[in-house]
Amino acid sequence: MKRLVRGFVLSLLLATASGSATDLTAYRLTTDGLGAIRIGMSSAQIAKAGFRLGSPDHGNKECGEYPLAGHKGITLLFQNDRLTSVLVSHPGIKTLSGAHVGMYATQVERLYGKKLEVLRFADLGEEGGGGTMRIYSNDRNSSVVFLTNEDQTHGTKQQPVIIAIRSGPAADQYESCF
Numbered sequence: 001m002k003r004l005v006r007g008f009v010l011s012l013l014l015a016t017a018s019g020s021a022t023d024l025t026a027y028r029l030t031t032d033g034l035g036a037i038r039i040g041m042s043s044a045q046i047a048k049a050g051f052r053l054g055s056p057d058h059g060n061k062e063c064g065e066y067p068l069a070g071h072k073g074i075t076l077l078f079q080n081d082r083l084t085s086v087l088v089s090h091p092g093i094k095t096l097s098g099a100h101v102g103m104y105a106t107q108v109e110r111l112y113g114k115k116l117e118v119l120r121f122a123d124l125g126e127e128g129g130g131g132t133m134r135i136y137s138n139d140r141n142s143s144v145v146f147l148t149n150e151d152q153t154h155g156t157k158q159q160p161v162i163i164a165i166r167s168g169p170a171a172d173q174y175e176s177c178f
Contacts (some may be wrong), residue, residue, distance in 0.1 A: 022050065024071055025092035029167050031142035034074070034086050034093065039142065039168045041083045046076070073101075077170055084170035089163065095144060105148045105160040108133060131160060134172070145171040 027035025036049050043053060043061055052069035053076065059065065061081040068074040073090025076083055091102040099108045109116055117134045131150035136143045144167045150160040 024068075024074065024090075025094075027093070028096045029086065029088055029093055029144065029165060030096055031137040031144055031167055031171075033083070033167065034088070037068075037076070037083070037086065039083055039085075042081050043078065043083075046083065077168075079170065083168070085166055085168035088165045088167075093165075095165065099146065099162070099165070101162050101165060103162050105131065105133065105146070105150070105162065108146055108162060142169045143167070143171045 024035060027037075031039075033039045033041075037046060037051060041049075043066075046053065051071075054067035054069040057065040057067060057075065061078045063079050064077070065087070066076050066078065068076060071090070073088060074093070075087040075089075077085040077087065089101055091100055094100045097111050099111055109118065112133075112135050115135050117136075119132045119134075131148045133146040133148070134143050144165060146162050147164040147166070148160040149163050152158075
């Protein structure tokens, strides 16, 4: 019996030590972050919460993008070693209202109604950029920004879909420090 208990305890310790990735699909993306990953946290606080940063895609902790290790489709933007934005391209991560990557832009518009600010590709006349839709926090200091593939579907019969969602105070200026 003691052997069985020791084996069970050992397997629990190994599972914990292996750093198995938390299923973030249960978390919701808000203007304040993604679940336990909160805007304003330092990289050390994120590590203490049980998450690891991958190698930076661009920059460093003073100004850089870091993929969340073990979580495909989630990137964190740091400015002065503080989390300022979360970028999600994983379709399993949803906002509080249920919006997610892969939804049609019209579905997101219906979901949020008049609270949603919509900037269409055709209205902006920019090349290489899709449409964006934005919903602000109550104090307007932070937002959730939905990025669409509208630049690829403009002039076709295809409906634009959400390809990424950014959240946080730097969501509007995602690349502001580069």
